[in-house]
Amino acid sequence: MAVPPEISKISDTVWELPVSFRQGMRVPARIYATEKLLKEMDETVFEQAANVAKLPGILKYAYCMPDGHWGYGFPIGGVAAMDAETGVISPGGIGFDINCGMRLVTTNLTYDQIRPHVAELVDRLFQRIPSGVGGKGFVKVSKNEFKRVVEEGAPWCVRNGYGWQEDLERTEEQGCMEGADAAKISEKAVERGYHQLGTLGSGNHYLEIQVAKPENIFNQELAAQFGITQPNQIVVMFHCGSRGFGHQVATDYLQIFLKVMESKYGLNVEDRELACAPFRSSEGQDYFAAMKCAVNMAFANRQVILHRIREVFSEVFGKTPQELGMHQVYDVAHNIAKLEEHVVDGKKRKVLVHRKGSTRAFAPGMKGIPEVYQRTGQPVIIGGSMETGSYLLAGVEGGRETFYSTAHGSGRTMSRHKAKTLFRGKDLLEKMRQRGIYVHAASYSGLAEEAGAAYKNIDDVINATEMAGISQRVVRFIPVGNVKG
Amino acid sequence: MPYQYLDDVATADIAFEAWGKTREDLFVSAADAVMNVMVEDLESIAAAHKRAISLQEETLEMLLFQFLQELVYYKDAEQLLLRVPKVAIRNQGGFLMLTAEARGEFLNPNKHRLNVDVKAVTMHRFKVTEERQGWKATVVLDI
Numbered sequence: 001m002a003v004p005p006e007i008s009k010i011s012d013t014v015w016e017l018p019v020s021f022r023q024g025m026r027v028p029a030r031i032y033a034t035e036k037l038l039k040e041m042d043e044t045v046f047e048q049a050a051n052v053a054k055l056p057g058i059l060k061y062a063y064c065m066p067d068g069h070w071g072y073g074f075p076i077g078g079v080a081a082m083d084a085e086t087g088v089i090s091p092g093g094i095g096f097d098i099n100c101g102m103r104l105v106t107t108n109l110t111y112d113q114i115r116p117h118v119a120e121l122v123d124r125l126f127q128r129i130p131s132g133v134g135g136k137g138f139v140k141v142s143k144n145e146f147k148r149v150v151e152e153g154a155p156w157c158v159r160n161g162y163g164w165q166e167d168l169e170r171t172e173e174q175g176c177m178e179g180a181d182a183a184k185i186s187e188k189a190v191e192r193g194y195h196q197l198g199t200l201g202s203g204n205h206y207l208e209i210q211v212a213k214p215e216n217i218f219n220q221e222l223a224a225q226f227g228i229t230q231p232n233q234i235v236v237m238f239h240c241g242s243r244g245f246g247h248q249v250a251t252d253y254l255q256i257f258l259k260v261m262e263s264k265y266g267l268n269v270e271d272r273e274l275a276c277a278p279f280r281s282s283e284g285q286d287y288f289a290a291m292k293c294a295v296n297m298a299f300a301n302r303q304v305i306l307h308r309i310r311e312v313f314s315e316v317f318g319k320t321p322q323e324l325g326m327h328q329v330y331d332v333a334h335n336i337a338k339l340e341e342h343v344v345d346g347k348k349r350k351v352l353v354h355r356k357g358s359t360r361a362f363a364p365g366m367k368g369i370p371e372v373y374q375r376t377g378q379p380v381i382i383g384g385s386m387e388t389g390s391y392l393l394a395g396v397e398g399g400r401e402t403f404y405s406t407a408h409g410s411g412r413t414m415s416r417h418k419a420k421t422l423f424r425g426k427d428l429l430e431k432m433r434q435r436g437i438y439v440h441a442a443s444y445s446g447l448a449e450e451a452g453a454a455y456k457n458i459d460d461v462i463n464a465t466e467m468a469g470i471s472q473r474v475v476r477f478i479p480v481g482n483v484k485g
Numbered sequence: 486m487p488y489q490y491l492d493d494v495a496t497a498d499i500a501f502e503a504w505g506k507t508r509e510d511l512f513v514s515a516a517d518a519v520m521n522v523m524v525e526d527l528e529s530i531a532a533a534h535k536r537a538i539s540l541q542e543e544t545l546e547m548l549l550f551q552f553l554q555e556l557v558y559y560k561d562a563e564q565l566l567l568r569v570p571k572v573a574i575r576n577q578g579g580f581l582m583l584t585a586e587a588r589g590e591f592l593n594p595n596k597h598r599l600n601v602d603v604k605a606v607t608m609h610r611f612k613v614t615e616e617r618q619g620w621k622a623t624v625v626l627d628i
Contacts, residue, residue: 042496069496069497070494070495070496070497071495071497071498071609072495072498072607072608072609072625072627073607073609076496076497095627096604096605096607096627097604097627132594132599132602133523133524133560133592133599133600133601133602134560134561134564134592134602136564188558188562191558191561191562192558192561192562193561196561201602202601202602202628203497203601203602203604203628204497243561244557244561244562244604247557247561247604247605247627248558248561250605251554251605251606254608258608271608271609271610272608272609272611273607273608273609275608412496412497413496414496415491415492415493415494415495415496415499415500416497416498416499416601416628417490417491417492417499418492442594442599443598443599443600443601445525445598445600445601446599446600446601449601485602
């Protein structure tokens with residue numbers, strides 16, 4: 001892996017590729033990483049960041065976060081803010097799994113209280129929340145009702161008994177992105193998705209029971225405001241998205257954009273996965289309205305899964321979820337495009353921020369974060385590899401540098417195929433159990449692909465975001481139970 | 486196997502190359518390559534149900550792209566795991582027309598050893614080329 005010689009060091013954690021790096025770059029590309037992480041990045045990350053920097057309407061920089069790695073079109077960890085009037089929207093800047101994201105829930109249980117029940121909890125969660133290839137969800141709706149779900153998002157679920165009002169207040173966009181229009185989605189997308197409400201999926205999707213050890217609380221005050229108040233407190237974190245529905249929405253519009261991009265709008269891109277259309281064009285607006293449906297499907301999916309988690313804990317401990325203190329901390333997307341207001345070169349502007357494998361990290365006092373977090377900054381949930389740990393961060397004012405965006409996970413360093421040849425799922429499962437992590441996986445080979453060694457060091461990634469001043473550490477969580485899709 | 490998974494392409498996803506003496510053979514191999522990402526042993530998929538696939542595209546690349554999408558679609562929409570024993574491609578009025586009969590059975594975790602789900606076929610480095618020995622495709626799948 002070679003870092004291009006053209007890169008210049010802006011600070012210990014910010015590196016810049018100038019517009020002269022590749023012909024056609026409209027803005028420089030900025031990589032947020034320590035020198036160690038930078039050197040670990042695949043060469044393709046730099047090329048992909050440069051390709052993003054060529055997109056019309058891009059403002060300031062094409063960014064790549066410290067967990068960045070080779071994706072399709074955009075690098076994973078890519079952020080691009082487009083001028084809302086002159087810029088483009090690109091499905092490849094969002095990803096096929098639209099609103100793939102994270103949700104975090106507290107309990108008032110401690111590790112000692114839960115230890116004898118971890119295996120039972122994990123096995124029951126595995127049984128009750130379908131995961132893996134295909135998979136039918138536990139919420140049955142008709143195709144017509146599903147269209148309402150994707151227009152209404154998580155509020156549909158709460159109205160139908162899946163969750164609490166306060167969950168919505170603690171979800172990005174209150175669990176429903178306004179302007180979702182089911183008239184802009186294909187029947188194929190509906191057919192792929194309408195029976196997947198309440199499924200985890202596979203790949204790197206998971207549900208974990210985690211513990212917050214006292215030595216892993218970095219900011220006591222913020223932790224307490226986020227609901228982490230006692231030593232060795234148990235939390236539940238999960239990672240999933242909009243399932244086949246979102247994947248089909250992205251696939252449909254990728255093809256529409258490929259057809260009109262050049263012939264109608266005279267746009268050329270380096271990689272067909274960067275297919276795009278002017279944001280204000282009819283195709284651009286149609287995709288945005290369809291994307292919002294997928295965003296809402298993912299919020300709804302995570303909402304019903306939360307409901308199931310509460311049911312399972314309630315059954316195992318014989319107490320209500322309220323008695324168990326099962327409050328949602330937050331739910332946040334890391335594959336999404338959003339119309340936001342930012343100050344660019346001293347002027348307030350409407351910008352369309354693409355975050356693909358990057359999490360929004362709004363600072364204290366910003367519009368768009370819940371009332372309860374106005375003073376803390378937005379909670380940022382970062383899922384690590386299943387063997388190492390995950391983080392809860394908070395947004396900070398320094399985030400203005402990156403349109404208030406930070407990392408989303410550990411970031412892979414090893415291909416799935418290679419991981420599968422190096423690790424055996426059964427051995428891994430046994431080793432993890434010996435180390436106190438009880439795993440129940442849908443697939444042994446799927447498990448092997450997710451081995452901790454296939455990922456960057458999560459601590460390095462998170463430290464880099466803190467050193468760069470784009471988010472701050474609050475709590476690090478250690479897994480004790482894992483449901484692997 | 487007329488396909489091979491690539492180690493060093495698209496870290497979090499799965500890339501493969503597939504081959505065939507003819508365009509039709511290539512399509513059959515590529516379909517198996519997609520299904521084999523999800524199902525460990527393709528022989529475990531019995532040919533119990535049939536689905537007709539009929540597509541029309543301007544280029545061979547887009548035709549393969551659409552064809553592979555069909556398998557991903559049926560896996561989600563009907564929980565149907567499919568293999569395609571034979572494909573017919575013909576040129577007609579400036580278009581390429583594909584007809585095929587896919588065969589397979591409903592997903593059953595007790596019978597089929599499942600790996601990871603394919604979310605989508607991507608256009609990243611998607612390529613179909615004619616070589617001296619026949620046809621070759623490079624495909625990256627989103628996982």
